[in-house]
Each structure stands twice: as C-alpha cells, then as structure tokens.
Amino acid sequence: MSSIATNEKIPNNVDLTSDKRLQRALEEWQPRFVDWWKEMGPEGFQEDQIYLRTAVSVSPDGWAHFDYVKMPDYRWGIFLTDPIKDRTIGFGDHYGKPVWQQIPGEHRNALRRLIVTQGDTEPASVEQQRLLGLTCPSLYDLRNLFQVNVEEGRHLWAMVYLLHTYFGRDGREEADGLLDRRSGADDKPRILGAFNEPCQDWLSFFMFTYFTDRDGKYQLLALSESSFDPLARTTRFMLTEEAHHMFVGETGVLRVLDRTCELMAQDPNQDARAQGGIDLPTIQRYLNRWYSVSLDLFGGEVSSNAANFFAGGLKGRAKEDRYEDHIALDQTMTLTMVKDGRLVDEAVPMRNAMNEVLRGEYIEDSQRGVDKWNRLLAERGVNFALTLPSSRFHRQSGIYAGIHFDPAGKIITEAEFNAHKNEWLPSPEDEAYVKSLMTKPVFEPGKMANWIAPPKHGIKGRPIEFEYVKRSE
Numbered sequence: 171m172s173s174i175a176t177n178e179k180i181p182n183n184v185d186l187t188s189d190k191r192l193q194r195a196l197e198e199w200q201p202r203f204v205d206w207w208k209e210m211g212p213e214g215f216q217e218d219q220i221y222l223r224t225a226v227s228v229s230p231d232g233w234a235h236f237d238y239v240k241m242p243d244y245r246w247g248i249f250l251t252d253p254i255k256d257r258t259i260g261f262g263d264h265y266g267k268p269v270w271q272q273i274p275g276e277h278r279n280a281l282r283r284l285i286v287t288q289g290d291t292e293p294a295s296v297e298q299q300r301l302l303g304l305t306c307p308s309l310y311d312l313r314n315l316f317q318v319n320v321e322e323g324r325h326l327w328a329m330v331y332l333l334h335t336y337f338g339r340d341g342r343e344e345a346d347g348l349l350d351r352r353s354g355a356d357d358k359p360r361i362l363g364a365f366n367e368p369c370q371d372w373l374s375f376f377m378f379t380y381f382t383d384r385d386g387k388y389q390l391l392a393l394s395e396s397s398f399d400p401l402a403r404t405t406r407f408m409l410t411e412e413a414h415h416m417f418v419g420e421t422g423v424l425r426v427l428d429r430t431c432e433l434m435a436q437d438p439n440q441d442a443r444a445q446g447g448i449d450l451p452t453i454q455r456y457l458n459r460w461y462s463v464s465l466d467l468f469g470g471e472v473s474s475n476a477a478n479f480f481a482g483g484l485k486g487r488a489k490e491d492r493y494e495d496h497i498a499l500d501q502t503m504t505l506t507m508v509k510d511g512r513l514v515d516e517a518v519p520m521r522n523a524m525n526e527v528l529r530g531e532y533i534e535d536s537q538r539g540v541d542k543w544n545r546l547l548a549e550r551g552v553n554f555a556l557t558l559p560s561s562r563f564h565r566q567s568g569i570y571a572g573i574h575f576d577p578a579g580k581i582i583t584e585a586e587f588n589a590h591k592n593e594w595l596p597s598p599e600d601e602a603y604v605k606s607l608m609t610k611p612v613f614e615p616g617k618m619a620n621w622i623a624p625p626k627h628g629i630k631g632r633p634i635e636f637e638y639v640k641r642s643e
C-alpha cells in the first residue's frame with residue numbers, strides 16, 4: 171500500500187516530496203486554484219462550515235474522512251490507486267505488453283488531449299452550479315451540492331497532477347488553461363457543449379448529476395483501462411468519488427417524483443403545479459434535455475479518433491476484461507445511419523465505433539435509474555412512466571446532428587420539430603415555473619422545500635435534521 175502524506179501542503183500518496191521540482195510547480199499552481207475556487211466556486215457559502223467527506227487514502231475500507239470544513243480550506247489531494255503488479259496492456263495493437271510508466275512520444279499529443287478534455291469538465295461543472303446554493307431545498311441538499319463541487323475540484327487536481335508530472339512545459343500551460351476557461355463564456359468557453367449549458371435550478375442539477383456525471387463515469391472507466399498506468403490509477407480512484415455524485419442525482423429525481431405524487435394526490439385535479447410541485451411532463455422534458463446533451467459527450471458514432479485511441483491503447487472499453495477479443499480488428503458494429511432522409515443499418519469497423527460502444531453501455535446504465543423512478547410512480551398508483559428518448563433525439567454532434575427526430579427516433583421535418591418542441595424539451599415557461607419554486611433557500615435543519623420529499627437517510631449515519639451546513643451569519 172502506498173504511503174500517504176496528509177499533513178503536507180498538498181495531501182498525496184505519490185511521494186511528492188521526492189520530486190522537489192514537481193512539488194514546487196504544484197505548490198505554485200495551488201494558490202491559483204484557490205483563487206479560481208473563490209471566484210468561480212459556490213457563491214455565498216465560502217465562510218460556512220460544511221459537513222464534508224475528504225479523501226485521505228485509497229483504501230477500500232475507509233478512504234474518506236467526514237468533518238466540518240470551510241470550502242476554501244478543503245484538503246484537495248492527489249490520490250492514485252495502488253499499482254497492479256506486472257500489469258499489461260489490455261487492448262489494442264500493444265496488447266499484452268507491459269503498461270507504460272512514462273508516455274511514449276508518439277502518444278503524447280493524444281494523451282494530453284484526452285487528459286485536458288477530461289480535466290476541463292471538472293471545474294466547468296463547479297462553475298455551472300455556482301449559484302445553486304442560494305436556492306437550496308434543504309441543508310442536506312446544500313451539503314451534497316458542495317460535496318460534489320469540492321470533489322470535482324479534486325478531479326481537476328488529479329488531471330493537473332498528470333499534466334505537471336508527465337507533460338513538461340506544455341502540461342503546465344494546459345494546467346493554467348484549465349483555470350482560464352469559463353463555462354458558458356463567449357471568448358474562452360469550456361471544451362464540451364454540455365459543460366457550457368447553464369445549470370441554474372435544482373431539477374437540472376439532479377438531472378446533471380444523474381446523466382452528465384454518468385458520462386463522467388463511463389469516460390473514467392474507459393480511461394482506467396489505459397496503457398498509461400498513472401492515468402489508469404488516477405481515474406480508478408476518481409470513480410470511487412463519482413458514485414456519490416450519481417447517487418445525488420438518482421435520489422434527487424426520486425425525491426422530486428415522490429413529492430409530486432403526494433401533491434397530485436392532494437389536488438382535486440391531480441395537478442402538481444397547482445400545489446406548488448413539479449408536474450411529471452416537465453420532469454420528462456428536463457430528462458430529455460440533460461440526457462441528450464450528455465449523449466453528445468461520448469463523441470461521434472463513427473470516429474477515427476476513437477479508433478486511434480483504442481489501437482494505441484490509450485482509451486479502452488468500460489471493463490475491457492469482459493470482452494473476449496481485445497484487438498477488435500475483424501469485428502463490426504451495426505449503426506443506424508441516415509441516408510437520403512431514411513434510416514439504414516450499416517456495419518462499421520468496430521474500432522471506429524468505440525464511442526458508440528461506450529454510449530451503448532451508458533444508455534443501459536441510465537435506464538436502470540429510470541426503471542427505479544418508474545417503480546415509485548407505479549407504487550404510488552400514478553399512471554405515467556418516464557422514458558429515455560431515442561439516442562437520435564436532439565443531438566448536437568455526431569451522425570444525427572442537424573437532422574430532426576422525435577423522441578421515438580423517427581425522422582421528422584424541422585417544422586414538425588418546432589411545432590412539438592415545447593412538449594419535448596423544457597419551454598421558457600417551464601424554466602420560469604421551475605425557477606419560481608426555487609427563489610429562496612431552505613436553511614432550517616431537517617426542513618425541505620415544498621417540491622421535494624425528504625431523503626430516506628442522512629449522510630454517514632447522521633439524521634436528516636442534522637446541521638449539514640453551519641451558516642457563518
């Protein structure tokens with residue numbers, strides 16, 4: 171087990187003191203990160219004491235420590251899972267050879283691009299969510315928001331560690347760039363589309379943590395197969411933290427649905443909005459939006475980049491072990507393409523379809539939570555089921571971009587799409603309504619906003635009415 175230095179300026183299990191140059195470079199980056207956090211992190215709560223978990227080791231039985239901490243004092247550390255002895259490359263052209271501890275020259279640019287793209291999403295999500303605390307539905311939710319935020323900050327650290335350690339001067343410049351771009355900015359936006367979409371209400375936050383953080387899970391699973399061993403070990407530990415983010419999303423949506431059912435039952439017309447709740451069709455529209463923008467994050471359905479990443483051993487499939495053929499040279503995948511305005515199935519070389527392989531896994535995984543949500547609706551006797559729209563619906567990148575589809579995946583005209591747009595995606599009225607429910611924060615311990623049910627359990631065995639955030643004023 172690697173030794174852990176938690177008392178140093180930068181907590182780590184990578185023996186940072188043994189490399190003075192690297193240590194100095196990261197200690198110079200640290201105050202810039204904290205400045206970024208103060209400027210772009212959660213607005214208005216930086217002086218409060220938050221009951222947070224902090225990663226202190228990578229041991230499966232107890233890697234986290236829970237206590238009150240002010241967010242700017244959070245101990246953002248660098249943690250890699252322990253190396254696997256004699257690990258060999260699990261896929262692609264170099265299959266079976268030893269994994270790399272340094273980056274081979276020919277893969278330097280591609281790996282840098284993968285790491286920067288992943289790294290960019292981490293601070294981006296903090297920026298997207300920075301105003302949400304001001305309208306929190308409870309202290310429990312406020313704490314969960316901040317937990318997600320500080321851990322996305324740590325994920326940024328994880329990527330910056332790799333950039334500083336393995337990419338020399340280019341890496342240091344990229345690390346600075348990660349603090350310079352801003353979500354939604356015109357001049358220096360974040361790299362990926364979904365991370366420039368505003369996330370200004372809590373229904374969006376729960377959909378984001380369910381669907382967009384889940385894209386993160388699959389990207390991390392694919393990177394944790396990488397032949398570049400430090401990247402594999404870094405992303406493996408990030409996955410441990412990621413699980414909680416998706417839990418926040420899944421249970422968040424479930425609690426909204428729970429409350430909606432309750433309010434519908436109280437209303438003579440089963441009208442949740444009349445009772446100050448969020449109606450089911452609106453929840454479906456938010457789902458459609460966040461699911462479709464998250465699907466875009468997997469990249470093009472047919473992609474020579476994906477083929478090169480796989481061939482080079484840089485980015486594999488999620489849980490590559492499960493597959494029998496790790497070379498994937500003679501296989502094809504059937505994709506539904508659009509030819510002359512019609513849908514036709516076409517076989518694509520498997521390596522070129524790797525993004526689609528990962529997206530397929532993601533879709534299956536996404537469905538699991540939707541099934542749980544629907545079980546709750548059925549238990550409550552509500553005749554409504556949420557559905558994932560077709561993966562062709564509302565896509566901004568890949569082979570379906572620029573063509574219009576209905577949620578079932580049928581090709582339609584632009585006029586048809588526009589005529590139904592407000593049934594399928596949140597309308598400006600929906601957004602205004604959802605926001606109107608969330609104009610004030612709920613700070614009283616144990617209290618919930620009217621539109622959401624309380625959680626089943628508190629955090630780390632604490633009761634729901636525990637004071638998860640101690641306000642400074």
Ligand SMILES: [Fe+2]
Binds near residue numbers: 292321322325386412
């Ligand atoms: Fe993350």
Ligand SMILES: [Fe+2]
Binds near residue numbers: 322
């Ligand atoms: Fe996350």
